[in-house]
Amino acid sequence: MNERIKYVLEFNKIIEQLQQHAQTTLGKDMCKHIEPLTDLDEVRHLHAETDEASQILRLNESIPLGGIVDIRASLKRSIIGGLLNTGECLDVANTLYGGRQAKRFLNNLEADIPLLSGLSEQIEPFRDLERHITNCIDDHGHMMDSxxxxxxxxxxxxxxxxxxxxxxxxxxxxxxxxxxxxxxxxxxxxxxxxxxxxxxxxxxxxxxxxxxxxxxxxxxxxxxxxxxxxxxxxxxxxxxxxxxxxxxxxxHDIAEHADALEHNVLILAKIDVIAARAKLGGDMKGAMPKLNDQGIIKMKQARHPLISQSEVVANDVEIGEGYSAIVITGPNTGGKTVTLKMVGLCTLMAQAGLQVPALDGCELAVFKDVFADIGDEQSIEQNLSTFSSHMTNIVQIIDQVDANTLVLFDELGAGTDPQEGAALAIAILDDVISRGARVIATTHYPELKAYGYNRDQVINASVEFDVATLQPTYRLLLGVPGRSNAFDISKRLGLNDSIIQHAKNHVGVDSKNVENMIASLDQSRIQAEQEFSEAHTILEESERLRQDLSQAWQAFQQERDTLYQKAEEKAAKALREAKDEAEAIVAEMRQMKTETSLKEHKWIEARKKLEAAQPELTDVKKQSEQPAGKKAQHIQAGDDIKLLTVNQQGVVLEKIDEDTFLVQVGIMKVKVKRKDLQLIKQKSQSPTKPLATIKGSAYHVGIELDVRGERYEEAMLKLEKYIDDALLAGHSKVSIIHGKGTGALRTGVQDFAKAHPHINDYRGGNMEEGGSGVTILNLK
Missing domain, CATH: 1.10.1420 (MutS, DNA mismatch repair protein; Chain A, domain 3)
Structure with a gap:
């Protein structure tokens, strides 16, 4: 990078700010000589160092570098045989102490800082030399008696x-x-x-x-x-x-370790510079950029680093993907030159290892060269006009431009006849773009407003101007060329309408068409921004509503599971109590059987007690069970029965012979005798099987559930009840037919499957199963 570009983009002012953050004189001197690097790996290494120092700052810590002095001159004198005075010897001791403190701090810090730790490992403490000096010379530089x-x-x-x-x-x-x-x-x-x-x-x-x-x-x-x-x-x-x-x-002792001591000092100065880079980034609220060598620049809410944060206007800038040149138009004092300098200065800062004032995630390219033609550089001594001065600089730039350069043109072609200047500007831009360089140019020429529409690699941009207040907003608008506001401004300032109308008649048709196109684009942009803001608000409200519904649904499921658990506990308690009472009744009946004089009324009383001990668990059981004592006289396949030996309900699968049946109870299939069965409901009594079950019982439930045409809430309740029945029936896989429609039922079924603890997974149906109108659930 040449010195002129650093002066034009005011990189030297950034370096002055950096020096103020250095703690040591050698660190300040090293900051003064910082240069933007052009090797991608070296620049990435610099940013990795800066990021580690930023981590330390985020921990509210600071690397201790107090007492460190540039002792290199004293070291050279000691090597050539010169005699160091007490003050110089004390500086060596203080520098050793400062280096030892910095080394201890970095080694004990609980942070991931491998680069800074590696630098600290290179610092040699020389504790004996430090002790020797401090035993001879006190803190004021006086030789002690000891x-x-x-x-x-x-x-x-x-x-x-x-x-x-x-x-x-x-x-x-x-x-x-x-x-x-x-x-x-x-x-x-x-x-x-x-x-x-x-x-x-x-x-x-x-x-x-x-x-x-x-x-x-x-x-x-x-x-x-x-x-x-x-x-x-x-x-x-x-x-x-x-x-x-x-x-x-x-x-003599110092001279023996002169080389190592000088290395210590340089390492400490380097650590000081790294810490200064991090502190400057913190002051600017900067971010570590992603780096590339493809000429891609992407910065969100980027700010000019030399303008006060309370005054600067942040802008989005993007170049290198889709287009390689930006042509910015707009009024004077609208911020075009500031934007131009901001991009160039941020690029130089990034290549020097400095963080840039933009949002996290920004991306910058590492260029071999950055060229700029900015400002009025008219030379009286050389008798050059403004135009000649600009052209002399542009000729030098064009001679060095290639695909790995960034070129910044301010008011390209200005200072001469407008038509010739515009033609020259177009020709210069075409030449630089053809070489693959990244170009940002500002101009007043209306001919360049349509330039971006005729070139694939160029995009128009403008700085916004508020006609209502007659003030620039300093916002950069990519994709929209700047429109002329002369007529609007003149009208607001009180110029007669007839004069304005007369002036409009002198404007060419092409210029009117361009202005109308720009006005239409500007109006579309404003409308799009308003619609985006409204859509964003609606999206945030929808997201909040979704979260509220999700929380309510989870609360409902938790409450439901709690109620189920309480019901099961109540049923289990009732069964235990009934069993205890039944066992007591049986024991009493056995005792009664042994008595020689058994009264008939005692048998009747015991039988009533046994019947009363049977618990009533649910209304479903009362409706489905037949009166107690009815024998299974005509049992056939499909009948609902109770297996008396285990007190569980099931269904008859087939009749093996007159006295033996194959029944399914829960997930078990067993062969039982007729005497052990009690008929609950015959197949011919009801065309459909009940979906609800009492704990421990099973019903004949189909493997498909059709909820098409149902309201969402009703379908979900029906699905929940069906899954409970299917689980008790022992099904491992069921099909839910919900149809295609708007997809709301399909989404509801799948969300239900995700949340249900007894559903392993789900999938959409194959073509032969019904396609996207069916969801297959695999049950546990």
Whole structure:
């Protein structure tokens, strides 16, 4: 990417914002030199790094990078034999500490960040070197006494000499105060002196080291402290030599690890840049784009990153699939150039690993080059007109355009005769499009409003203008060319109707047709947007209603299952109580049978108790059962019977001989004797078999149910009752005939099958089974 395109699209301002988010000086410097990359895999890697840093921000965490300094200059000096001072050594220690903290943070973070973790693994802690430096130099950059035993000893001596000197000078202050200008002890040339009045110079005696500006005060070192000051200076010289020795030792240790330390610093700076990219994306409410090398750009609600979020208008932009060029028309200050710059700037940001201000799911292409001819670049020095300046730039662009480039033209062909300019604009667009480049161009020429209708690879677009308020809305409308609003605006501003009508008469027929077509498209667009909004509202209401009905249906099924369970529990309890009472009656009758004098009224009373012990479970049982005690005199196939040995109801399948029958009870088929059967209902008594059953009984139920013509609610109730009967009858597969019609019954049957706990699966009928008018249910 050339420097000019970054300046035209204001990429440098994005970089300035990025630098503000970096924490270290080296990170800021590295941000300054960020360039858009052109390799797809490299750009994807950058975005993967940025996304990992964004995950950390979403956890309300921040990578600690405090204390890290650019120590590369100090490292180079240490390698070539230079002596580092205490401040430089301390910077090395602080950078080691900062790197160790960042490494620990990334390693302990509970997040999926393999790339950042990989970078942190490259950081070498050098804990011994850090400890060595901090044991010698304090946080203020002063060499500590503990740096060496010799330095401690020398500083002890220095303090002793200073104390002795002060004691002697204090005695002078007390005994010769009249000779002094001020009763203080001060230092000149690193030696302790007293301020003596000029006229008493000879009285005090000693060495003069300085005098005041007026010359009235001399700073003298008394003879009594000269030797002590000499000894003090000797100890200080030795102290300086020892400090230099320690610094040289530290410098040597740093030089031994210089390459690794420089690598540490570069890794930490890279982590800082990655974190800065994520922070900038967070500020812009940006999204990580999907990347491709097919020249496809798809952005929903994209915003120009340099315009305040409270003011910017978001737009949808799409190019690369179906068409490779967009021609935008519309009024001045309507937002055409902003849209042009927004697409170019977002492309550069994406290729630099930065998130773009658009909705999630946006897609951007990685181009080899991005070219732009935007703005008035008239050159006075070169004596070029606006048109010449634009054409010079366009010629340079055309020489470099290929299928892997994005080209942005602002006011293509402007600055010359309108007819010639429009013709040039069409020819330039045709040439660039023929090379496979992606092109977005803005223009005022009416001839280009119909350009998109004559080329398969081109689509018209416009920026919307509100005639009612005489203000642009800055909305980009793809597929609709911009219409001229001059007459409407002039009318609203008060221009006489006769003048406007006279002006319309001068407009050519072709121009009128184009304007009428655009007006019709605009009206259709507005109507379509209104209808879409209404349809969306209806869809949301329908979805809410569907959810309410689904919840109500589930509640109904749960209530039904609860009632069934309670009924079964009640029936089971009644049967247990009846069985207990019957056993008690039988035991009593056996006891009565053994008595020698058995009264007839006792037998009658016991028989009544036995009959009374029979529970009444449902009305269906009362209606279907024959009076107790009726013997099975004329039993035939199809009769409903009770098998007395197990107290269960069933149906006669066939008569084997006069005393033996094959009956089905539930899912069991058994051979039984006539004496063990009780007739419930004969086949000839009713042409249809009851669908309802008492718990534990079975009826003869067909394998088909026809609900055609039924109301939806009635059909569902009938289906539910039929499935219960079919299950008790032991059927494994049944057919539900619902017809084709509107499909409501078919949908209802299939939804019922999905929710029923005793239906394994379902399928539509084959052609020989009835096709889509039948649903086959497989029962458990």
């Amino acid at each position: 740096a060496s035993s010799r330095l401690r000893s020398l500083r002890t001596s220095i303090r002793t000499y200073e104390s002795r000197i002060r004691e002697k000078l204090d005695s002078y202050l007390k005994s010769n105060s009249n000779l002094l200008s001020d009763a203080i002890i001060t230092i000149r040339n690193d030696r302790y002196v007293l301020p003596v009045k000029h006229e008493h110079r000879g009285t005090l005696g000693g060495i003069v080291h300085d005098q005041s500006a007026s010359g009235q005060t001399l700073f003298m070192e008394p003879k009594a402290v000269v030797d002590l000051n000499n000894q003090l200076q000797e100890q200080k010289a030795k102290e300086s030599q020892e400090i230099e020795r320690i610094l040289r030792e530290l410098t």
